[in-house]
Amino acid sequence: MPYLRRINSTSVKTYVSRTVLLLSDDGTLKPLAIELSLPHPKGDQHGAVSKVYTPAQHAVEGSLWQLAKTYVAVNDSGVHQLISHWYCIPATEGQLSVVHPIHKLLHPHFRDTMYITAIARGIQIDADGFVECSVFPEKYCMELTSLTYKDWNLVNQALHRDLKKRWVAVDDKDSPNDLRLVIKDYPYAVDGLEIWFAIEKWVRDYCSFYYKTDEVVQQDPELQA
Known part of the structure; x- marks a missing residue:
């Protein structure tokens, strides 16, 4: 919630999302509800202001359900881009000699990674880049990533x-x-x-x-x- 409050102080607005899924007898997952939450106007000590949306296909309820799913997808994409997808190889390249067996093991996997990462830093994850403009806004996405990696x-x-x-x-x-x-x-x-x-x-x-x-x-x- 503290980060959501800071993010929503910018021109971009978003929600914290929580999705409840049911494991059916046929072994498939079905969505039951999506909860979208905002910070309490009187402070985080009062909890969150939340609203629950359930599956619907028609009229206003159907549109709201689609919108709720979109917020979930955006949050999931943000986690993927800012946390799951990030990795770097300078430590390997800087410490392991080219004849080291682990370097030989990893080299085919790391081939072209530095080049791709450099491009990504110039397009996706730089200030005002794709991620900041489309997923989590402005300076807080880098700060949020740094916080998450403390426990990575x-x-x-x-x-x-x-x-x-x-x-x-x-x-x-x-x-x-x-x-x-x-x-x-x-x-x-x-x-x-x-x-x-x-x-x-x-x-x-x-x-x-x-x-x-x-x-x-x-x-x-x-x-x-």
């Missing part, structure tokens, strides 16, 4: 960890890779997990050739740097 953890970005954190997957020893999806009709997770674990096995096999123990990792000055 690389390990938690693993697909299976992210799915468990969002309660759409649970540990299950009887399922492939010891993971069971709560939502079976979820192509992103079904296909993504197959790709994830295939890549993980390949990377693990590659790294274990050079690093037999944790101590070897600790004694590698380039990795530690």
